[in-house]
Amino acid sequence: MTIPYPWLENPWHELMREKEKLPHALLFTGEAGIGKLALAQYLAQFLLCESDAKTTQPCGLCDACRWFIAGNHPDYRLLQPADAEDSVEESDVAKKPKKKSSVIGVEDIRDLSDFVNLSAHRGGIRVTIVAPAEAMNTSAANAFLKTLEEPPAGAVFILVSDHWRRLLPTIRSRCRVFPLTIPDHKTAMHWLETQFVVNPVLHLAHVGGAPLAAAEDAAAEWLPVRSAMLEKIAEPATLNVLTLAAELEKAKLDTSLIIEWLQKWVYDVISLGMTGIIRYYPDWKDALERVAPRAHLLFNLLNELNEAQRLAYHPLNQRLVLESLFFGYLDALRGQDRRG
Numbered sequence: 073m074t075i076p077y078p079w080l081e082n083p084w085h086e087l088m089r090e091k092e093k094l095p096h097a098l099l100f101t102g103e104a105g106i107g108k109l110a111l112a113q114y115l116a117q118f119l120l121c122e123s124d125a126k127t128t129q130p131c132g133l134c135d136a137c138r139w140f141i142a143g144n145h146p147d148y149r150l151l152q153p154a155d156a157e158d159s160v161e162e163s164d165v166a167k168k169p170k171k172k173s174s175v176i177g178v179e180d181i182r183d184l185s186d187f188v189n190l191s192a193h194r195g196g197i198r199v200t201i202v203a204p205a206e207a208m209n210t211s212a213a214n215a216f217l218k219t220l221e222e223p224p225a226g227a228v229f230i231l232v233s234d235h236w237r238r239l240l241p242t243i244r245s246r247c248r249v250f251p252l253t254i255p256d257h258k259t260a261m262h263w264l265e266t267q268f269v270v271n272p273v274l275h276l277a278h279v280g281g282a283p284l285a286a287a288e289d290a291a292a293e294w295l296p297v298r299s300a301m302l303e304k305i306a307e308p309a310t311l312n313v314l315t316l317a318a319e320l321e322k323a324k325l326d327t328s329l330i331i332e333w334l335q336k337w338v339y340d341v342i343s344l345g346m347t348g349i350i351r352y353y354p355d356w357k358d359a360l361e362r363v364a365p366r367a368h369l370l371f372n373l374l375n376e377l378n379e380a381q382r383l384a385y386h387p388l389n390q391r392l393v394l395e396s397l398f399f400g401y402l403d404a405l406r407g408q409d410r411r412g
């Protein structure tokens with residue numbers, strides 16, 4: 073079976089160079105949307121593949137490979153945040169949109185240790201992927217650390233992380249860190265064209281260069297929501313923060329996604345104002361140019377947005393968070409920095 077994406081070939085060959093002595097815990101880091109999970113799954117399948125002819129690729133034909141592809145290999149687990157509803161705090165009267173949980177809890181890790189401590193069904197190894205690893209909450213991470221510290225024989229863990237700095241340092245230090253980079257523009261463009269993505273240059277810019285994220289961006293149902301938001305924040309003089317926050321809340325999107333749009337906008341305003349370069353929203357050049365003369369007022373806001381992004385992992389009242397950030401944007405543009 074071939075490597076899932078062309079830009080993963082080099083990292084894969086690097087892994088294969090030491091395939092006989094891979095550590096029991098690997099951590100794949102890098103931007104979202106570059107195929108870290110796909111690489112982890114390919115490695116998991118390779119490790120589980122039972123073909124005698126196996127050299128540097130899973131065969132795709134043996135029992136193990138077929139079970140893996142069908143998603144029911146008994147010695148494989150993919151641990152991701154459950155599709156359950158977020159636990160909503162009772163005190164929070166605001167109506168929350170129903171959304172996917174973003175957390176891997178301690179119960180999930182307990183279920184996992186039952187799996188890793190049993191002997192393998194096929195007598196070989198057991199592979200667990202945790203993606204994204206930073207989704208483990210503190211108690212889950214501590215429980216997982218115990219498993220990493222005393223790994224049962226034959227257990228292999230592959231962690232995938234977009235934000236590895238959010239992982240417990242004690243977890244990081246027990247893994248071989250394997251950083252993956254954004255593929256070069258030409259490779260990414262070529263792949264997007266093979267996927268029939270319309271306007272690949274734009275979508276690649278919107279996501280900062282990650283090809284899978286660009287394909288997702290191109291197909292996203294929320295494109296009109298983002299356009300509507302950008303249109304409004306491009307006209308600070310007439311921006312009605314309360315209306316905008318309420319409209320965005322109705323779209324039922326992740327808070328972190330909306331903050332990301334705003335982060336990229338503010339980044340582009342600053343970048344255009346300071347260096348004349350637009351990184352994320354080249355299709356919004358005219359609008360960005362109107363705000364860019366006030367770029368120097370937005371530095372602190374960028375820090376504030378980064379902080380808000382860090383907190384967005386926890387359940388929050390989305391509308392209030394967005395209102396606060398948009399008011400912060402308007403205040404900053406008026407030269408009224410709340411931090412003085």
Ligand SMILES: [Zn+2]
Pocket residue numbers: 120121122123130131132133134135136137138
């Ligand atoms: Zn196989």
